[in-house]
Amino acid sequence: MADTLLQPHSSADTRLKERAAAVVPGGMWGHQRAAAVPRGFPQFFAGGDGARVRDVDGRDYIDFMCSWGPIILGHRHPAVDEAVRRQFQAGDCLDGPTEHLVVLAEMLVETIPHAAWAMFQKNGADAMTTCVTIARAATGKRKVLAAAGAYHGAVPWCSPSLVGVTAEDRAHVVNYTYNDVESLTAAAAEAGDDLAAIVVSAFRHDISRTQELPSREFAAAARALCDRAGAALVLDDVRAGFRLDLGGSWERVGVRPDLAGYSKAIANGQPLAAVTGGEAFREAAAKVFVTGSFWYGGAPMAAAVATLTELHRVNAPERLEAAGRRFAAGLTEQASRHGFDLEISGPPAMPMVLFKDDAERLLGEAFCQEALARGVYLNHRHNMFLSLAHTDAVIDEALEATDAAFAALAVKTRD
Amino acid sequence: MADTLLQPHSSADTRLKERAAAVVPGGMWGHQRAAAVPRGFPQFFAGGDGARVRDVDGRDYIDFMCSWGPIILGHRHPAVDEAVRRQFQAGDCLDGPTEHLVVLAEMLVETIPHAAWAMFQKNGADAMTTCVTIARAATGKRKVLAAAGAYHGAVPWCSPSLVGVTAEDRAHVVNYTYNDVESLTAAAAEAGDDLAAIVVSAFRHDISRTQELPSREFAAAARALCDRAGAALVLDDVRAGFRLDLGGSWERVGVRPDLAGYSKAIANGQPLAAVTGGEAFREAAAKVFVTGSFWYGGAPMAAAVATLTELHRVNAPERLEAAGRRFAAGLTEQASRHGFDLEISGPPAMPMVLFKDDAERLLGEAFCQEALARGVYLNHRHNMFLSLAHTDAVIDEALEATDAAFAALAVKTRD
Incomplete structure (x- = not known):
């Protein structure tokens, strides 16, 4: 070299x-x-x-x-930057949200077929933890199935590292192998009547490993297991969201989640995350307490509105x-x-x-x-x-x- | 009315x-x-x-x-806004951090007596969860003492709501009463030789309740209990940080923490949080895996540098x-x-x-x-x-x- x-x-x-x-x-x-x-x-x-x-x-x-x-x-996309600049010049972090929050939620509901509502956060991990919390609140159950090796954030329940993490942080997480219907079914059986959610990545994008798109069979099995158990199918679209399909990455395999988490590309670099959910999970979503000091800031939401508008415009x-x-x-x-x-x-x-x-x-x-x-x-x-x-x-x-x-x-x- | x-x-x-x-x-x-x-x-x-x-x-x-x-x-403070605008015009969210990260870490180390290093996040809850994770990594112990009714964020281990939260999320959290040395001592005894951290708010600022400044006796007891157990004294300065004392809110009671979390006022409204720590916790801080897509963005750190500069200037x-x-x-x-x-x-x-x-x-x-x-x-x-x-x-x-x-x-x- x-x-x-x-x-x-x-x-x-x-x-x-x-x-x-x-x-x-x-x-x-x-x-x-x-x-x-x-x-x-x-x-x-x-x-x-x-x-x-x-x-x-x-x-x-x-x-x-x-x-x-x-x-x-x-x-530095001009339309996004202009939207940020405009809100920033008026004030970004205020005593409450700006109108961009409503416009953005409406846009997501219109764009994403499974979505009846939206909530916003700062980190992808905020979105995924919110999804799990809503799933548990809605079902009254505790077990969460997640693929071994999948990345859903660097917080105790899902961090790829166990340093500083306790066994109890993972007590209700059951692993399965991505794209392996048999292992998913076995994990659901292990959760038994305590199954709150199956969490799936948009596709298998584990670190330093060959990526795999979800098989239709795997996606359908995840949907069916959730339907049978009354559990939430939670799509982690944090990394892939808006790059593969504006309606959600699993539109490509014909399966719609109950809850989905987004972040990364949603606002072309402005710090924002989102959870979308179906009507059946609205009440639980209204009951959980999740929040943050900067979650209501106007500029990142203005950026997201501009970003989604442009993504639609150019397909x-x-x-x-x-x-x-x-x-x-x-x-x-x-x-x-x-x-x-x-x-x-x-x-x-x-x-x-x-x-x-x-x-x-x-x-x-x-x-x-x-x-x-x-x-x-x-x-x-x-x-x-x-x-x-x-x-x-x-x-x-x-x-x-x-x-x-x-x-x-x-x-x-x-x- | x-x-x-x-x-x-x-x-x-x-x-x-x-x-x-x-x-x-x-x-x-x-x-x-x-x-x-x-x-x-x-x-x-x-x-x-x-x-x-x-x-x-x-x-x-x-x-x-x-x-x-x-x-x-x-x-919309002019000096902060100008710093944000300048970085934003160059690019905010890049493939790595900007120089502002180093300048800001140096500034915090210089400003905050207990701090030998700093790390940055987005939410106050990110900072507090990072503190707890570092404390557990450093001590190899699990129990975390937190005051009943105190707010440290809306994530499962500390959320004020139990909706969607499991018992295991709180398995290693032991409550004490703020400013009550006896209850703190009892909580430490309950943790026994498994004590990783005592988390203290800058002062008692529970919702809808008379606020209490920390007593010198309480602060000293918390410090002594941590020293005796080899545990981390963790100051939650997320809400109060930089308003009461630029060196950390417990400078006013003469007690220095091992780890501290900041957010809210650090960047005058730009989304940022920080953890500072002493030399003894540097190695553990380097070992834990905590991160987020937007944690390295330049504009909020530029804002923090401008904010702290102004806070110093005007006392x-x-x-x-x-x-x-x-x-x-x-x-x-x-x-x-x-x-x-x-x-x-x-x-x-x-x-x-x-x-x-x-x-x-x-x-x-x-x-x-x-x-x-x-x-x-x-x-x-x-x-x-x-x-x-x-x-x-x-x-x-x-x-x-x-x-x-x-x-x-x-x-x-x-x-």
Whole structure:
């Protein structure tokens, strides 16, 4: 690998990393923890524009992470920014909500077939915890089925880490295997007459693993088990929401949930999450007590209204899928030409790009480093995200860089 | 009560309330639930400026809720807004944090004596849950002591409501009575050698109840119990942080926590929360996995840097206390002159204003309605908040209105 290509990051970013190491545990935490940032990758960013992000050393990259999902229209989309600016100039955080809350709830109810109502939060985990709380309130039952390895947030009941988490935090969570009807049925049997909810991800997007779309059989089984038990089918659309289908990601398999959680792309980067639910869960939703100091702020909801309007206008899922297909086709062809065995899985708009026989993802990491040095920001363990700013021209420009990155990797791995 | 004074809210606000009732469970949820909004009060707001908020019908009020705490410099403070605007124009939600994260962490470490490091979140509940998770990770123990009736967030382990919450969510929470050393000692004894943390509010600010500042004896006992057990003393400064003492609210009683949670006022309304901790808890803080999609956004951190800079510059706690004293003195004199028995409790910058012998707070509600009709926005069950925009002139203007409100209430209650 061309180590010298990674040197330009030694200035502002390095200094910030050193300062962060002193005043931030581990230098940074969570999914952005310093230890998980590949060598040579920038940790600190200055801005973004369309499909590009700029690091603190002024280097621009074509961005295939889209801020880990939130950016769906491209960075600094004019219509969204204008909506935010307008509310911000009047006042964002007030003594109560703004009219945007009502407009946004109406929009979601109109857009999402299962939704009779909506509530808003800040984190994806807020949305998922709210769904589970509503399901328990509605059913009077406790058990929640969740797929092993699925990510629903970093709070005790579902965190991927058990550090600082007690056994009781998970006491009523029963695991099943995604897309495995038999294991789901067995988990439901284990819950018995105490089943409150089955939580399903939009698709299987576990870290560093081949992605799987839900099978129709699995989706139908989840729906049927909930119907039989009077439990809530809860769709975690936090990561995938609005990229695959504006009506909810399981529209594609013909199954509608009772409750769904959204966040990431809902407001093109403004902090917001949402829960939608059906009529049968409205009363329980009104009874639970969930809230936060910033949950009623106007600007993020104004941003969401503008974002959804634009997503509708351009038929976003179709365009995102086409962009993802163009990117994947290019990568696949390049990999094969340079002698690599690539596996690109999941929906084209949210591809996981893995090298085969690369269990520790070292080859993947080296490839991402080569791509970064050529102006393309990728991830080797997490699914990536396309945005509407990823035009054919942008993707072709990125593919030029990845072609060179594969070539460099081929030289390197032949050493 | 002059019912006609409340009629102007029947237009835009009423229409939004009706629309919200259709698409939002209960018309609105959480601490802003529609059922808790007094009759005649606006539910929807359009903006704010300094010490004033404007409802969707264009009526301005002198605002003594400050958006339930976040607004500490006044609505739309120019220095904060400029910092937000600058980062927002570059890009807010990026692939990693901005330099503001480092600057803000450094500032907190410099400002808060117990702090060796900082981490950031979105909700106060995120901060408190993170504190508890770190305490458990550091100690390998499970029990968390929390005061009965204290508010630490609306998530299962600490929500004031048990609807949709399981017994296991609270399995390791042991209650004590705030400011009661004996009950605290008994709770610690109950936890035995499984004590991970004692969680204390900055002061006792339970809903609809006389507020109590912490006694030095209570604070010292909490510190000593933690030291003896090797447990973490966790200060919940989410509501009070930066209003009472920039170094943390328990500086006033001479006790420093191991971990502290902040949110509300930290960024003058921008969505942000923080955890600070001592050196002994750094390693555990680096080990736990806590994160969120929007936790690294640049604009709220830029806002926090600007907010803290301004709070330091003007010696905010002293000014806020003086403003609160002026307001309380005026209210007390007026109440007495109009024949009412008022009890104003807690720190002057965060007063709880209750009428004596008013268990259901009906008199308090009627008074708030009279004040609202005269352009002053108060709360009869929750502590209120002063900001730096509450100048003497603003407070005197508010007191003119409350004088008339007391007079109207006197007429009404004499009927």
